[in-house]
Amino acid sequence: NAGVTQTPKFQVLKTGQSMTLQCAQDMNHEYMSWYRQDPGMGLRLIHYSVGAGITDQGEVPNGYNVSRSTTEDFPLRLLSAAPSQTSVYFCASSYSWDRVTITGELFFGEGSRLTVL
């Protein structure tokens, strides 16, 4: 039972470098999302998707890109890493019967800890 798989678990980048955080789920969930977690700030939504070919911005989208070409995968791209993007990133997925609402629990990946120097 893989659930939501994130890679890598740890990454160190230099300012200005780009990278992609991978997220894959095997539960056939339409809804997928990326959050970042910083001390005292809770979980903040970066981008989300309600199905293949559909993405939308969350609360803190600047500096990140996403695409959703398949139901299973939802990669998060950092275009030009900045120290302010040092954070723990969580990918999460959920069932959405209508591609609009979220009526089930969010299943979270284990997280990816990113440090930008």
Added chain:
Amino acid sequence: QQPVQSPQAVILREGEDAVINCSSSKALYSVHWYRQKHGEAPVFLMILLKGGEQKGHEKISASFNEKKQQSSLYLTASQLSYSGTYFCGTAAYSGAGSYQLTFGKGTKLSVIP
């Protein structure tokens, strides 16, 4: 816009009760509650849907006041295992044809013997 949680932190002795509150300025479709232990991913506790349906944990209850856009999580007869940070998540219409789930800043709960 993040929902607002209160209190920010609470310390309980085993067996005591606690209430965590969550409020939003937006019209909500659903409210989610999660618990996160240090260094781990959040774990689902409960979801409350507009219209009254609830799904979730046997020993934890919650309420959802749709008119006030408020929810409360009730932890009764607390156990050491209840320690962690509790997050409420609120699903509201994004204006772009779908709902987005945003989380509050969390409530740190510590249960001591």
